Amino acid sequence: MTRQATAPDKTRHMPYMTLDDLAEILRRRRALIISIIGFGLCVTAMLSLFVAPVYRAEETLAIAPPRVMAELALADRVVPLAADLPRLRDRLLAHDVLDQIATAYELEDVPDLSGAVDMRWDTAAPGAGGIVIRVDLPDPLQAQLVAQELSHRLIGLSAEERIVGAERTLAYLTGEHRALRTAISGLNVPPARQGDPALRDDLARMRTDLAELTQRIDMAGDLHDLEQRRQLERFEVVEPAQLPDTPIRDSRPLLALAGGVIGAIVAVAVALLAEWRHPALRTAARLQRLTGHAPLAVVPRAAGSDRDAPRVPVWITRIGQAFRRRWPFLI
């Protein structure tokens, strides 16, 4: 049972940890672990104050067919509205437009409004598909208003462009007509050539062209008139943006959870580090394993020993004392 004191074998003291050891370490350092987890939760809770949830407002528009059925024949002469969509989108989401909206709706705090706005053709939209305008903002009312504003601007921009296009077509055709008519009226045929069949053919062709131009001018005028009266293809709101009541993305619980998880990882790491720095014997089995000594006796702590109470880390105690000194009326 006795042993002559011998030079110790260093390899004998190589510590390793069993699950029981780990459980005991966690139990013993529970105050430290709980403190660090609590600290992590507090930090993330404070951070979450600066992180707002995100609300999404969606407004869906569809391309409505022409209202005047008799004029449908004209449709093949007009560029389809869907073909204009990419260009309209680019114009609508241009920086200057978004800046105007940001100023109008007091969205200066939103760092990247272009990233918060999306407009795309969605085949899943009601009907045969439509344009969905999505706005993701921290404030639900602002999200709704901006979606409505973008929708309104899209409709207006579309109508304006189509009217302008019709006007330009009409103006162009009118100019062509005028030029052709001037050319015909200014045509001086010498008496010697009045019987020339080639000249007679040219004159007939010009008169035909003039008649055709006149017909196209009439058609362009009709188109212009129809566009102004919004009787042709146009955007219509099929699902107006509603005030969103639940956020689509609220990172606050996730942030708090991350704080807890990271806090727990850090706490366990700190506990293990503390244990690694001071690998106390703890139990008889560990004593025997680490030193080769079977204990002569194992004396338990006296009942009610203050060592059994969770020990609050000194830094937390000091923070508490400072808090109590600074705001004594709170405690």
Added chain:
Amino acid sequence: MSNDGYGDMIDDRMGRLDRDLPRLGNRGMFGRAGKTARARGHLRLVSRNDSPVQIRTAPEMQAGRDPWHALRQAGLGPESMFRADSPAGADTAVEAAFDMLRTKLVKILRTNGWNRVAVAAPTRGCGATFSAVSLAMSLAGIPGTRTVLMDMNLRRPGVADALDMTAAGTMRAFLTGATEMGDHMVRAGDALALGLTRGAANDAGDVLNSEVCATVFNDMIDRLSPDVALCDLPPVLENDDLSAFLPHVDGVILVADADRTTADHIARCEEQLFGQTQVLGVVLNQVARSGPAPFFA
């Protein structure tokens, strides 16, 4: 230096051990061979500075009475946690642990014919004094035995406080021969003699290294003839007091604190004690009762 008396003591003690061990009979745990301690008249010693030191002999001893019975009786103080009627109440698990330690220790001592045991911890605060006192109380519970508990931690004595007793003098004075054993030692009950001390001695290493100390200590053992002499000693790793005293003990019990002592502490203690004495074992103190494994596992 005169070695006559000291040589007699060693021979006497070894002879008694050798003679008594096989015959345990009904003469106590270690078969103490009656009153073999002799009262000596004037034992001349040499102190550290080579000045002669005289160990004075009490009248009772001169009269041939057993010095054990001549010791002054003193009870445990009212605040002592070792009193049977202590307000803190007895912790049966702790008592059982020390009873177990007592049994193992007695077996070791009996097997090897030893009776001088040092109790020390690797570092301060491991409970060496508590263990020494508890073990002494447990040993004293064996009828017909004699246990001596000496507070040899001269730098930070703690036995008197643990027992809530007031020491008559300093251990330094006793170990340097300035105080006679009968004036210094007290008896707490029939089975336990105490060598307490008052105040700290900064020259503890010098005192414990001195030959006077050795002579006085051996003389005390011879005269009181205890079955077990426990010496509460300072931490092994803090100073050389224990090493200085090691030649006077048969073995060392290391007291390790479950929460403070590391395997490295034990290894360094082994290095310190290497070649000087036996490590009788390690007492693991302050082991948690809760947790995945029971405290005794």
